[in-house]
Amino acid sequence: MLLRHTNKEIKPRKALTVNPAKTCQPIGAMYASLGIHNCLPHSHGSQGCCAYHRSALTRHFREPVMAATSSFTEGSSVFGGQANLVQAINTIFTTYEPDIIAVHTTCLSETIGDDVNQIAIKAVKDGKVPEGKHVIHASTPSYVGSHVTGFSNMTKAMAMYFSKSTGTPNGKFNIIPGYVEPSDMAEIKRLVKGMGITPILFPDTSNVLNGPMTGKYNMYPDGGVTAEELTATGDSIGTIALGATASADAARALDTRWKVPCQVQDLPIGLGATDRFIDALRKAAGVSVPDSITGERGQLLDIITDMHQYFYGKKVALAGDPDHLIPLVEFLLSIDMMPVHIVTGTPGKNFEKRIREMTDHLPYPVNVKAGGDLFQLHQWIKNEPVDLLMANTYGKYMAKDDDIPFVRMGFPILDRVGHSYFPTVCYKGGIRLLEKILDALLDRLDRDAPEESFELVL
C-alpha cells in the first residue's frame, strides 16, 4: 500500500495538513502572468519559490515556463528586497527584453513588508524601465488563500494597471476565464466569437502553454492578452467573470472603476453551467445563439441520454478547486451520479454553502470541506467507498490503493497529457469529461466482468 498509514479512524486535526488539496498563491500569479503577451513573470522572494513554481507548471504543461526571481539572500531578507528588485528589473529588460514584467510577492517579501509599488516607482525613476515598457505587480502572500487566490490577485492587477476608459464603448466583451487550461481558454473564445462577440479574454494562456513544436524556441510565444487589449477592457460593454474565486475580483474592480457592468458566472463545466454562461452572454451582448452552438449542446445531451445507465447512482469522490468543483458537482448530479465526498484545499465559506445548497435535498449524506486535504478525503472514502474518484494527479495514490476508477481533473496533472489541448469547459468539454468518466467506469466494468457476462457491446 502506498498510503499505508491512512485508516478509517478520523482523529481531529487543527494544526497539521496532510496531503494538501491546494498550493500557494504565487504559482497562480505566475500562471496568470504567462497569459499576458510578451510578459515575463517575476517572483519577488527566494530562488526556491520561482524554481518550484516553474517546475510545477512545466511538469503540468510540458512547455517552457520562464520566470525570473529576486534571489533573496539572508541580507536582503533583513534589509529589504528593494535593491534586489530594482536590479532584477534592469537585468530582465536588458537581457530578456519583455514588454511587461509581472511581479508577484512571496511569503518572504510579504513578511518583511516590501512595498513593491514603491519599488516599481523607484525603478522607473532610476531609469530601469525602458520607455513603453511596464512593471505590474500583485501582492500574493503564500499564507493567505491558495494558488487560486494568487491567480485572482494577478488577474485583478493586470486589469487595474492597464485598463482605461476613453468614454467611447468599443463593443467588445471582457471574459475572465479563471484558473483553467489553455485549451479551456481557447474553447471559451471560440464559443464567444461564434456568437458574433469580440472578446477580450484575460489572462489567456492559449498558444502560450500549449504551443507547437517548431524547432524554434520563442521565449514569448504568440498567445497571451496584449497590453492594448487590457487597456481596452475599460471601454468594453460588459464583463463576465467565470468562477467566483479566480475571476470575480477583477470583474468587480473594472465595474467599480470604469462602470463596465459585470456578472459572475460559474465556470461553464457541464450542461447547466454552460447553458447559463451562453444565456448570460446572449442577453448581455444582445445577440442570438447560433444553431451550431445549440447543436453542440444537443450532442452533449445525446451522450448523457445514451449512456445514462452507466452514470446513474454511481458514487463519486472529488478534490479540486472551488470554481471547478461547484459546476462539476452540479453536472454530476444532473446526470444522476452521486457526489458523496467533496474537498477543496482553498479556504472560503461560500464553497461549502454552494455545495450544501445543491446537495441538501439528496437522500444520502454528503461530506464537504473547504480548506480540507486529501488525507481527509481518503479517510472519508475508507469509511464510505466510491465508484469514481476525480482529482489531480495526487489522487492516483488513493485510486491505486483502494482500486478506484480515477479521472484526472484539475491542477496539477503530472502523469498524463491532453489537458492543455482538449478542453473540459463548455459543451465540447462536457463531452470530453463524460468520455473520460465513461472510459474509467467501463474499463473497470470490462476488467471485472466474469467471462460469461463480458460484453462486446456496452
Next chain:
Amino acid sequence: MSDTIKDTKTIKPGGVDTLDPEKIKKELLSRYPAKVARKRSNQIMVNKKDDTGKTPVMGANVRTVPGIITQRGCSYAGCKGVILGPTRDIVNITHGPIGCGFYSWLTRRNQTRTASDADDNYMPYCFSTDMQDEDIVFGGEKKLKAAVQEAYDIFKPKAISIFSTCPVGLIGDDVHAVASEMKEKLGINVFGFSCEGYKGVSQSAGHHIANNGIFKNVVGKDDSIKEADYKINLLGEYNIGGDGFEIDRILDDCGISVVSTYSGNSTYDQFANSHTADLNTVMCHRSINYVADMMEIKYGIPWIKINFIGGNSTAKSLRKIAEYFGEEALIQRVEAVIEAEMPEVERVRLAVKKRCEGKVAMIFVGGSRAHHYQDLFNEIGMRTISAGYEFAHRDDYEGRRVIPDIKIDADSRNIEELKIEKDDDKYRARKTDAEIAALKAKGFEFKDYKGMSIDMENDALLIDDISQYETEQLLKLYKPDLYCAGIKEKYAIQKSGIPMKQLHSYDSGGPYAGFKGAVNFYKEIDRLVNSKVWDYLEAPWQTNPELSAKYGWE
C-alpha cells in the same frame, strides 16, 4: 530571444572545434548590463589544464544576480527535498505556508522499498503546518507544537523532523526549542532544521544544514554492530529512478554490506547506526562530504570518492573498495562480479557507440552529475564540450586541494560549521597508520576529489550557474546533439529542436547507475540522439513552399 536554431542535424561531429571558446564567452556576456557581465565572467571559464593539474579558478557558490533566469532553487529544497526526502520512516513536517511542502511532495523520483506493508513509509505523504496570516503575525510555534502532537497521535512514527521555510526565520519561531520540548514530551526523536529558503545562495546551503542536523541528532544513536565482513556507507546516492537498488544489487553480489545510504531508500535506524561502518564511500561529493568529514573525525571512518555512473567507473569503484579492505577473497569476488557483468555492458556499449561516436553533449546539473555522466558519454564516444554545476563549490570544479583557498563570504558564513571532536568511546581507527601509509604509497587516495575540470578537454567551456540566456546562446552557437539539465530547462531546449535529457530526475528513466544502469543509459542516449522524431519539424509545405505546376496524379 526568438532566434531560430536551424539545421541542427547538419552540424558535423567535430565541427564545434572550429569555434573559439574565448569568443563564445564574450558572446555569452555581451547582452548583460556591465555589472552583471563582470560577475558572470568569473563563472564562465575556458578550460585550461596546466602541468600540475591546475584548472581555472571558478567563481562558484556565489549569489545569482537578481533577474537572471537561474536553474537554482533554495536551501529548503536542498535540505528537505534532496537530503531528507528519500528517508521513508521519518515524518517530515514542513513548517510554513503550504507551497514548500506541496512542491517537494513526490516530485524527485526517489524510490523506496519496504519489506512489507508493516514497515513505515511516509514518502507518499506531505505534512505541513500550512501557516496562515495569523501565524505570521502572532508566531507559529503553537501551531507547530500542535502539528507535531497530531502527527504523533495519528501516525506514531519513530521520529519527526521539522523543516523551516522563509517566514519561520523572519518571525523568529524557534523550531529547535519546539523540537526538544516535543521530544521530551513524546519520547521519540524530534529534531528541526533551520533551512529557510533565503539561506546561502542555492540548494547547497540546505545540504550542509541537513548534514549537520542528521549528524547532530541521529548519527551514533545505535551502536549495535552488524554481522558482516565488509561494511560501508554509501553517501550521496539518492536512489533516483532506482539507482541505489542497482548499486545495492552489485555490492551484495560482491559481499559488501551497506550499513546506510545517505539517503536513497534509507531509514532512520540506518542513519543512527551508520557510524559503525568501516568505510564511507562518497558518490555526490557536494551534497554529502560534510557527513563524511564529520564521521571521520568523530568515529574514525575513512572516506573515499567513488562513482557508480558508467560501466568502467563502476568497476573501478568496486576495485577501490576491495583494495581498501585489502582481502584477497573480496578482491577475487569483485573481479568475478565485474567479469560476469561487463560482457553485457560491452555488447550494448559497442552497438550504441557506432551510432553515437563523435556526437557532442552539454551537461548543466547538480553538484556531481555534470561530472559523473561524462564517463557514460565517453564510453559511447560522445564528447562533453561544455558543462557546469547548478550549485557546486570551487572544489567540485578544481578539486579539494583548493579548499583552503576558498574565501568565506557573507552567504557561506551564515551556514553553521559544526565543531566536531573525536568521540573517545566510539572512535575506532579502521586502519593502522602503517596500513594507511601502505595504501597511499600504492596511489590509493583517501578523502580526495579532483573535481570536474581536470577530466574535461582543454577549451571546453565551464559554466557555473548557467542562465537561460546563456543556454539559448550555447544552443545557437554550438548546436549540440544533446543537452542535459533539469525540468525547467527541458522544453525550451526541445522546442529548439535539440533532444534534452533530464539528469536530476532522469525524466521517466533509470536506473543509470551500476552495470545495468550503464546499459539503460547507453540505450536512452541512442534513442535521444538518433531518433527520427526530430526530423519532422517542418511540414512538406514549409520545406517546399513553391506551388508546383503539376498535380499529384500527373
